Amino acid sequence: MENLRRRKREELANSKIAVCLVGGARRFELTGPSIIEKILRLWLLKDAPRLAWVRILEPKPIVETEPMVRVLTPKNSPNGIKSGRVDGYWADPLDPEYFIPGQYLVPPGSSYGGLNDGFGVGDLNTSTVALSRLSLIPDLDSAGLTRLNSEYGVPVAALSSRGPLNGAKCRPCTVTCSGSCVAKLMRRLDRGWSWTEWKNGMLELCDARRGLEKGWEKIFDDVAGEKLARARKLVGGLDLRICVEEFDEMRGMTVKWEAPASEQICTLGLRPN
Structure with a gap:
């Protein structure tokens, strides 16, 4: 069994793996380092050798269609129907056994009704389907799946x-x-x-x-x-100047950057000194 796990780790180490983080970065000073250390296995995000795409945007309301109203529900959510999460704290790294070809794995405690899971692992094909669920709302509606959400008490x-x-x-x-x-x-x-x-x-x-x-x-x-x-x-302990410098440094090593000016981001995130 240990030999099998070792081979699995080696296979994953030689594979290309994409990590998609979505949602509001609430208390990211608490959750971000745990994501980096346990998932990305880097200490600071700006120390990564290459960042593919950083996109920071202001959430805006979307028009709800009739299929959306039937398939999704904002029950127990103060802000209506929302997207996934980036504010999860990680205490341990991912186990190699989570990566199963042809399957999309959602661990216990993360399924939240099966639509907007808090976390999932899959290969290219299964992840493509999983990450397209909102665009598949008409199909979900036709299948009779209703009142799915990720917010609950x-x-x-x-x-x-x-x-x-x-x-x-x-x-x-x-x-x-x-x-x-x-x-x-x-x-x-x-x-x-x-x-x-x-x-x-x-x-x-x-x-x-x-x-x-x-x-x-x-x-x-x-x-x-x-x-x-x-x-x-x-x-x-960050002040505005240091915050701006950090964002500018990260912007300089990113392949694709879609975000407001560093000053705007930092002004929103920091209290005036």
Whole structure:
């Protein structure tokens, strides 16, 4: 078995793999370094030898057609029907077993009804189909598939949970629910929406009815480790000049760049000093 896994790793290492990140970069100073370290296997995005395409745009409303209204639902979403996510925190790298020719894999906790999964792995053919789902809405409508979405009311896992978080919603917090409390809550969930494994007693939950609690930074730093803590502090200490320089450096090594001016991006993302 170990020889098979080793051959799989070598095969993947010699393959061309594209990573597509979509969605709003909320708290990207927390999630971005984990994506880079665990998925892209680079410490800083600007240190990548080559960036194929960076596209930063302002989301705009689109006209909803009748098939869209039937197939999609904004239930439990404060902003209506939306796209995928880039604000997921990664605690572990991808396992080579996730890459299965001819299949598109969505791990437990990420399917969210089967349309807008939070994360998926596939080869060229299956990924092409998966990433074309919104353009296939008329076909989904004809097939009788309705009320699919990626927003729903679920508990929020504590980042300190020892179990796998997969694509689960999580945050740094003081744990308010564990053990029998988790079991009682999880048994009431709609299994059609999927959730991460909790029966091993390794999942802990937050009270997520409000924003991040006071002192969340220390909780994050303790759980995420020194490297990711340093990245969080670095972003927190950025001023406008340094921010602009960083974006300009990244723009200079990108094959295709579609984004507003660096000053505009940084002005939106940073509070005035």
